[in-house]
Amino acid sequence: MTERPRQHAAPMRGVNLPNPLGRRAVVVGAGSFGTAIAVLLARGGFRTTLQTRTQEQADRLRSTRENERYLAGVELPQNLRIDSIDAGPGKAEFVFLGVPSAHLGEAVDRLEAQGLDRRTKIVSLAKGLVPPLGVPPTVLLTERFGPHRVACIGGPAHAREMVTHGAGLVASSTDRDLAAVIAAAFLRAGVVCEHTDDPVGVELAGAAKNAAALAAGATEGQGLNAAGAAAGHIFTEVWRLAESLGAQPATFIGLAGTGDLVATALAPQSRNRRAGELLAAGVPRDEIPDRIGQAVEAFESVPLLEGALRRAGVASPVTSGLVGLIQGSLPLDGWVALVRTTVPQPASWRSRREAGRFRRWWERLRARLFGPAEHVQLTETVE
Secondary structure, eight states, X not given: OOOOOOOOOOOOTTOOOOOXXXXXXXXXXXXXXXXXXXXXXXXTXXXXXXXXXXXXXXXXXXXXXXXXXXXXXXXXXXXXXXXXXXGOOTTOSEEEEOSOGGGHHHHHHHHHHTTOOTTOEEEEOOOSOBTTTTBOHHHHHHHHHOGGGEEEEESSOOHHHHHHTOOEEEXXXXXXXXXXXXXXXXXXXXXXXXXXXOHHHHHHHHHHHXXXXXXXXXXGGGOHHHHHHHHHHHHHHHHHHHHHTTOOHHHHHSIIIIIHHHHXXXXXXXXXXXXXXXXXXXXXXXXXXXXXXXXXXXXXXXXXXXXXXXXXXXXXXXHHHHHHHHHTSSOHHHHHHHHHHOOOOOOOOOOHHHHHHHHHHHHHHHHHHHOOOTTOOOOOOOX
């Protein structure tokens, strides 16, 4: 058995959050990310159970105390219980859904059939969209359970690095207390975790980074400028959708957006980046998940994202082109040409009155910092 990764001291200074100790949590799904989340929750004070797809898998994890298939070399804490999904949620106060977004509805139906408590909180770990309309997972969950029981997790969080060196997570819910108690558990485990009230923004940022990483991987062989343009086009297109749904700009700028994008685009082991590289190499889409060893969620979420953009009336030529590349209807040279020649819609320009306010603000700030500057005169533009 490999030595347990070193647990880092929790960065709790200056953070006033609820105490998570003793709360019961179930993590449904023992893939790499679900397993890593379960390890951190157990370290952070939750009484945690990791639920596997089959009883055979549960027995194996209990015996070896290691998820050899998805997170090899990471010892599972002794206080982490292992069971199969047949055990149901029991008395859990929190259920973390580590299942692909395409199976979210099925997972929720099973939980309710197993007697899910009316007070249990549901936390989505998916970074995809729910078919057939491509809605963010928390939208579907909120319709079923109400906003005060629903949250999601985002941010740059490669599973192995999470449990060995840390991550930059985001816990988001429209219920501030719910987001805070989730963040507190991760902070106690030594992992930085921001908490926000913008779950839809976090989820669309996650879907955007998957699509952008896939696009960058498919384009990198044609040049870094092209790869950067591909990612930037897609992020801009998805942001316009998120903005129309009330998402906050800080979400796309911060950990859940650009932070997660950089981590995914740089990681050689990233499933989405690797899938893009294989597409560019001419490997058929249907063969790529087997080569990678896990599902490529962007293959499902990008067409859903394109449909959501189209229904919202958001111009999205590059996202639409990526769908064509994935499905084989757009060849690589056509995709690269699209990326290199697409000109985004103009950004919104400040009005002359807004520009004048900025100049007045700048003059006041400059005067405080440097004193009067009589030799410099900024021309006022407000008539």
